[in-house]
Amino acid sequence: MENEQPVISIKGLYKSFGDLDVLKGVDFTLLKGENVAVLGRSGSGKSVLIKIIIGLLKPDRGEVIVLGQQIDKLAGKELDALRLRIGFSFQAGALYDSMDIYHNLSFPLTMNNRKLGKKDIDAAVEEALEAVGLKEKMNQLPTDLSGGQRKRIGIARALILKPEIMLYDEPTSGLDPITSTEINALIMQVQQRYNTSSIIITHDLTCAKNTGNRIAMLLDGKFQATGSFEEVFGSKDKQVESFYEYNFI
Numbered sequence: 001m002e003n004e005q006p007v008i009s010i011k012g013l014y015k016s017f018g019d020l021d022v023l024k025g026v027d028f029t030l031l032k033g034e035n036v037a038v039l040g041r042s043g044s045g046k047s048v049l050i051k052i053i054i055g056l057l058k059p060d061r062g063e064v065i066v067l068g069q070q071i072d073k074l075a076g077k078e079l080d081a082l083r084l085r086i087g088f089s090f091q092a093g094a095l096y097d098s099m100d101i102y103h104n105l106s107f108p109l110t111m112n113n114r115k116l117g118k119k120d121i122d123a124a125v126e127e128a129l130e131a132v133g134l135k136e137k138m139n140q141l142p143t144d145l146s147g148g149q150r151k152r153i154g155i156a157r158a159l160i161l162k163p164e165i166m167l168y169d170e171p172t173s174g175l176d177p178i179t180s181t182e183i184n185a186l187i188m189q190v191q192q193r194y195n196t197s198s199i200i201i202t203h204d205l206t207c208a209k210n211t212g213n214r215i216a217m218l219l220d221g222k223f224q225a226t227g228s229f230e231e232v233f234g235s236k237d238k239q240v241e242s243f244y245e246y247n248f249i
């Protein structure tokens with residue numbers, strides 16, 4: 001079955017920084033077409049996990065297979081080629097404030113010796129902006145946009161190469177509840193429109209509930225509870241419970 005095919009498969013992943021053991025035996029599978037919300041407290045290793053998935057950090061131990069390839073074994077052009085198939089929406093937005101939105105978006109298209117004509121680049125920028133509902137902002141600077149709009153532009157930039165996998169690192173952090181709700185809806189629209197499989201990293205329970213077909217809780221360096229939102233938060237596990245309380249009180 002097509003939707004049983006894993007696009008990311010992680011087995012026995014360990015990562016430490018000096019004495020700090022961050023990931024301690026992570027097992028994880030992302031199936032084609034799935035949106036998985038990865039929940040965990042600040043400092044639990046969520047961003048480290050994403051960086052390993054895109055090959056920015058090397059695992060100490062374990063197997064990380066992304067779109068059929070063991071990413072930590074790749075380098076140079078092969079690694080670049082695989083990364084182009086993954087869209088990454090950064091935690092901090094990471095837009096270039098000195099460039100207008102058009103150039104922020106077209107930038108990935110002009111890298112890696114891609115030989116696209118201006119017409120193709122314009123069309124790609126327009127399509128990505130349309131997908132996030134901000135076509136009219138093409139010639140503005142990031143500093144002219146609201147926090148929510150900047151997040152949208154970050155997502156548009158991640159979409160520009162029509163990725164097979166989307167990774168969202170804290171897509172709703174720093175946003176008010178209404179804007180967060182809009183971003184959650186956008187993540188679902190992106191999945192439909194681009195047929196992506198996604199990981200949504202978050203410590204926002206509402207975001208996890210509204211974007212994840214499945215929830216995976218990163219606790220003490222491992223995934224300790226996975227399933228639907230109701231399954232995970234209906235469980236009696238003490239740490240899961242305390243996470244739940246911590247987020248709502």
Ligand code: ADP
Binds near residue numbers: 017020041
């Ligand atoms: P979060 O779940 O909030 O995204 P991170 O994955 O960013 O947490 O970080 C997990 C832990 O690993 C933190 O204690 C952080 O300080 C540490 N860490 C992350 N990257 C590095 C690094 N490159 N060098 C040393 N420590 C790091």
Ligand code: MG
Binds near residue numbers: 046047091169170
């Ligand atoms: Mg983080």
